[in-house]
Amino acid sequence: MRRRVAITGLGVISPVGIGKDVFWENIKKGKSGISFISKFPTDDFPTKIAGEVKDFNPEEFIDKREARRLDRFSQFAIAATRLALEDSGWNPTEEEKENTAVIVTSGIGGFETLENQFRSLFEKGPNRISPFLIPMVIINIASGNISIFFGFKGPNYSPVSACASSAHAIGIGYRLVSTGEADFAIVGGSEASITPMGIAGFCALQALSTRNDEPEKASRPFDAKRDGFVMGEGAGILILEELNHAINRGARIYAEIVGFGASDDAYHITAPDPEGNGAVLSMKRAIKDAGINPEDINYINAHGTSTKLNDKIETLAIKKVFGEYAYKIPVSSTKSMVGHLLGAAASVESIATVLSIYEGIIHPTINYEEKDPECDLDYVPNVARKWDIKYALKNSFGFGGQNATLIFKKYEG
Amino acid sequence: MDESTIFEKVKKIIVDQLRVDENLVTMDSNIQEDLGADSLDAVELIMALEEEFGIDVQDEEAENFKTVGDVVRYIEKRL
Numbered sequence: 001m002r003r004r005v006a007i008t009g010l011g012v013i014s015p016v017g018i019g020k021d022v023f024w025e026n027i028k029k030g031k032s033g034i035s036f037i038s039k040f041p042t043d044d045f046p047t048k049i050a051g052e053v054k055d056f057n058p059e060e061f062i063d064k065r066e067a068r069r070l071d072r073f074s075q076f077a078i079a080a081t082r083l084a085l086e087d088s089g090w091n092p093t094e095e096e097k098e099n100t101a102v103i104v105t106s107g108i109g110g111f112e113t114l115e116n117q118f119r120s121l122f123e124k125g126p127n128r129i130s131p132f133l134i135p136m137v138i139i140n141i142a143s144g145n146i147s148i149f150f151g152f153k154g155p156n157y158s159p160v161s162a163c164a165s166s167a168h169a170i171g172i173g174y175r176l177v178s179t180g181e182a183d184f185a186i187v188g189g190s191e192a193s194i195t196p197m198g199i200a201g202f203c204a205l206q207a208l209s210t211r212n213d214e215p216e217k218a219s220r221p222f223d224a225k226r227d228g229f230v231m232g233e234g235a236g237i238l239i240l241e242e243l244n245h246a247i248n249r250g251a252r253i254y255a256e257i258v259g260f261g262a263s264d265d266a267y268h269i270t271a272p273d274p275e276g277n278g279a280v281l282s283m284k285r286a287i288k289d290a291g292i293n294p295e296d297i298n299y300i301n302a303h304g305t306s307t308k309l310n311d312k313i314e315t316l317a318i319k320k321v322f323g324e325y326a327y328k329i330p331v332s333s334t335k336s337m338v339g340h341l342l343g344a345a346a347s348v349e350s351i352a353t354v355l356s357i358y359e360g361i362i363h364p365t366i367n368y369e370e371k372d373p374e375c376d377l378d379y380v381p382n383v384a385r386k387w388d389i390k391y392a393l394k395n396s397f398g399f400g401g402q403n404a405t406l407i408f409k410k411y412e413g
Numbered sequence: 414m415d416e417s418t419i420f421e422k423v424k425k426i427i428v429d430q431l432r433v434d435e436n437l438v439t440m441d442s443n444i445q446e447d448l449g450a451d452s453l454d455a456v457e458l459i460m461a462l463e464e465e466f467g468i469d470v471q472d473e474e475a476e477n478f479k480t481v482g483d484v485v486r487y488i489e490k491r492l
Contacts, residue, residue, distance in 0.1 A: 069453075
């Protein structure tokens with residue numbers, strides 16, 4: 001017998017603000033967090049724009065000595081966890097901490113540290129490499145650090161699937177709580193890859209928008225003039241809690257998580273299967289896992305990257321799963337405002353989805369100006385919409401063809 | 414270089430790396446117990462000292478460093 005899983009705490013560090021409230025206010029308004037990259041000179045880069053987290057001071061969240069030993073992606077993860085815990089109003093007992101899983105991940109890990117240390121290696125030699133290099137860079141260390149900082153002793157690991165990483169993390173955390181392996185799970189993702197190597201690497205893939213003259217308009221999922229994704233950074237953390245525990249302590253229940261499906265395209269390292277079949281499998285499995293029919297879904301938070309291929313094929317896949325009903329489901333992309341947070345994308349977008357359910361408002365897909373004949377669904381263009389969501393579906397697709405879909409449900413007692 | 418000059422340089426490195434209040438760093442302060450360094454901090458500290466003073470510190474020698482004073486006196490001897 002599966003236990004029900006409530007979402008009771010949300011923590012966000014994003015290009016449109018730090019903390020759930022600022023984030024939500026801004027994405028409801030349709031505010032873009034994309035601007036010129038300020039962290040390093042971009043003269044030689046074809047792409048000069050990104051969604052940076054500009055006002056983040058790690059020392060507001062972490063002791064300054066500890067902060068120095070953490071890459072930016074770990075700092076984001078710990079800060080977002082702190083915000084989520086505060087938001088949840090949960091003061092865990094020692095026993096509860098023992099039963100709390102932490103499944104937090106990243107797509108890339110400590111890129112900034114890696115680049116700095118690489119420079120040391122070439123300039124000063126192998127004896128000048130920091131003892132903190134490895135423990136700052138490895139992807140699982142954000143999750144490990146959360147346990148070290150907050151004392152959680154349940155299962156702790158980090159599923160890695162590029163841009164779907166945190167969708168898998170949330171799905172696994174949901175399974176752990178629903179099966180009873182843990183009573184609580186801290187789940188989500190963190191990413192800080194707006195670095196010279198990160199931007200250059202995605203430029204080389206020709207995956208990034210080069211709309212440098214209009215940064216705020218560059219991320220335009222499903223629009224006919226989209227020309228690639230815009231990299232974002234930040235973290236999203238959700239607190240999952242066994243439903244009865246949440247009820248008994250009088251917690252605010254944002255929504256329930258009721259379904260998780262995953263698949264692989266088995267097609268190409270970066271390009272999606274042109275038939276969208278991997279995405280179809282992932283969505284169908286999540287719907288089956290939730291024990292519902294496709295027609296029960298009445299909101300989709302898309303992967304919606306703003307690349308030519310993703311948006312076209314995600315649209316196709318949605319139509320394959322939902323048939324004619326697809327045209328009646330509002331579909332929006334959080335990436336239109338925050339950019340693509342890679343391994344943290346699904347976590348921040350899941351927070352947007354959960355808040356949409358809780359408030360009965362769908363945030364818009366901004367920069368939607370011109371219809372692409374191959375993207376013909378209702379993308380909630382430019383303006384937020386009042387909408388009573390019963391079940392929301394969240395898609396995430398990663399390089400390697402790795403897909404994950406989550407289903408959230410309105411909590412109705 | 415005299416002892417107080419070396420101490421000031423060592424203190425600056427310690428404050429920078431361990432982010433401790435500079436008043437806490439005296440010749441008598443124990444690097445692990447008083448300043449809170451763990452084994453990884455110690456490795457990093459030695460590397461910074463090697464770079465600052467242009468010396469090589471062997472691991473066996475570094476194991477004998479307990480206080481800031483131990484480090485300062487060692488460097489004074491080596492220079």
